[in-house]
Amino acid sequence: MMNWNLYSRGDRFFAIVVSVLIGMFTVATLYPFIYIAAVSFSSGFAAQAGKVVLTPIDATLEAYGYILWDPQFWVSYRNTFIYTIGGTLMSLAFIIPGAYALSRPQLKGRRFFNLFIAFTMWFNAGLIPFFLNMRDLNLLDSMFGIILAFAVNAFNIILLRNFFEAIPQSFEEAARMDGANDFQVLWKVYMPLSKPAIATITLFCIVSRWNGFFWAMVLLQSEDKIPLQVFLRHTISNLSDDDEFAIVQTAAGFSAETVTAAIIVCSIIPVLIVYPFIQKYFEKGILLGGVKE
Amino acid sequence: MSGVNLEGIVKAYGALQVVHGIDLTVAEKEFVVLVGPSGCGKSTTLRMIAGLEEITAGDLTIDGRRMNRIAPKDRDVAMVFQNYALYPHLNVADNMAFGLRIRRMPKAEIKTTIDDVAEILGLTPYLDRRPADLSGGQRQRVAMGRAIVRHPKVFLFDEPLSNLDAKLRTQMRAEIKRLHNRLGVTSVYVTHDQVEAMTLADRIVVMNDGRIEQIGTPMELFNDPANTFVAGFLGSPPMNQMKGTLTASGAKIGDAEIKIDGRVGDHAGRDVIVGIRPEHVTLSAEGPSSALPISLDLVEPLGSEALLHATHGDDSLVFKAATNGDIDHLSGVDAVHVPSHLVKLFDAETGHALNFGV
Secondary structure, three states: OHHHOOOOOOHHHHHHHHHHHHHHHHHHHOOOHHHHHHHHOOOOHHHHHHOOOOOOOOOOOHHHHHHHHHHHHHHHHHHHHHHHHHHHHHHHHHHHHHHHHHHHHOOOHHHHHHHHHHHHHOOOOHHHHHHHHHHHHOOOOOHHHHHHHOOOOOHHHHHHHHHHHOOHHHHHHHHOOOOHHHHHHHHHHHHHHHHHHHHHHHHHHHHHHHHHOHHHHHHOOOOHHHHHHHHHHHHHHHHHHOHHHHHHHHHHHOOOHHHHHHHHHHHHHHHHHHHHHHHHHHHHHHHHHHHHH | OOOEEEEEEEEEEEOEEEEEEEEEEEOOOOOOEEEEEOOOOHHHHHHHHHOOOOOOOOEEEEEEOOOOOOHHHHHEEEEEEEOOOOOOOHHHHHHHHHHHHOOOOOOOHHHHHHHHHHHHOHHHHHHHHHHHHHHHHHHHHHHHHHHOOOOOEEEHHHHHHHHHHHHHHHHHHHHHHHHHHHHOOOEEEEEHHHHHHHHHOOEEEEEOOOEEEEEEEEHHHHHOOHHHHHHOOOOOOOOEEEEEEEOOEEEEEOOEEOOOOOHHHHHHOOEEEEOOHHOOOOOOOOEEEEEEEEEEEEEEEEEOOOEEEEEOOOOOEEEEEEEOOHHHOOOOEEEEEEEEEOOOEEOOOOOOOEEOOO
């Protein structure tokens, strides 16, 4: 409990303003979650009529029933897992050794390579050249293409490089004297010492892969390869364009709104499950990154 | 024989040369201390022996084998770092086992080796602890344990005691000495602390500005410094140095003249630097000596002895005197007596020691 007597009037005023702002921010970020969850459990009629505010109206599981019975939902759910896990592992496989190499003073041309990597943060080829490049590499409509194309992320490399640079060089030297080669130094010394940073970039990778939508939509055509986010978009456009469906759905107790909300809820659940395990590292990692740059 | 031999070792970073051709032979089982002020190249030299710095020119041989282009891990040397460099994520046992595991030593053998070394170093109760849960002295011991378990041909120490407090440093110094006597491994030890150098070394190498100033046993260096740098570096406090001119039987320093043994008369008129160790003077004339008038600034009692801070002309001097339990009698001192056989002479220009025989 805070002892208010120790605070001046100005401090108290400041604390109140901060609390109010944080409260508003919390509501602003939390409310969409609650709203979407409430819509997903409401009847299609109530959702369409805009009656849902905070709690489900005419509570029903029809929307879930509709998507969970759709085989395409499960295919895209599986694809999202493949893209997330494969993509994250692929990213770590590139980012960790890359960041380590860039952090070593003995790397020849280190400044050049660092600049080269950072350059891609400010400038990139853009949509069309990238698309053409993927086409020429025969990576259009390819699951491996999606995993490979976004494996290297300059921001994550720089974040981890800064972390590696902050680790005293004598650890590397001690390991070398102990007989370790480059790979062993990285694997047995630098990686265990960088757990918070690696956990942070892992989470960055997971979240961006999980939410990956745009490039998947551009690069993938086959229904059996699309991730959940693209499936969600297809569903939204299908449901809202389809008048015949609108009649069926209203009779069945769900609507485009409730089905969309149900898919969103399903797609959020895995992230919510993973986050608490990485959170303690995540906070540290954010702090680290913040201090270093 | 597991000696270390340096021949014309040069280290340069681009155009900047920091070690200018060092020749040094460390015999098997010898404990050699490289000492000098910071930036003198002693750590760089040690790191070249370790293989952590490339050798720009010259030859390094360990055990008769040329090592210039051999990786650190293949040189069979172990190093104790100034900041210990213990792996924070591993416990004491795993820290010591790290190198053995990389070298694929069988598990059972690793365990017995670590248990033995932990016993020697008094680390047995701490094997499960992480470095963060150890005191400075314990960490230092783990760092040494990590070096010892590998049974290397050569130990390298890079200012291993500089992070410890004074009391612990004295204690660990004695432990290192005992350990060396017990294991008999060739050791090269770097420090800027001349007390560590004097107490630990079989031979001391005094370095300055990337060059070796003098190599010798601690007492040789103390008694016969090769130049004013060594004279001013070893000893606590170091040797007093005053400008003077040789006369028929001694040297004139300002308006005082002190007698010096040897044929100084042959060089009368030559400018020299006169060196007098603080502990060599007496307060009353004992044997052949001459009085050097001083004006006393300050008396610092150390217990059994006191430091007299004084001036003679423009020279600031420090002398040691016995207190006999009381410093009152020291406040009136206006001259010290310099025994004529203990005065050192150095060339005024080059700083090299002069020896005119007796």
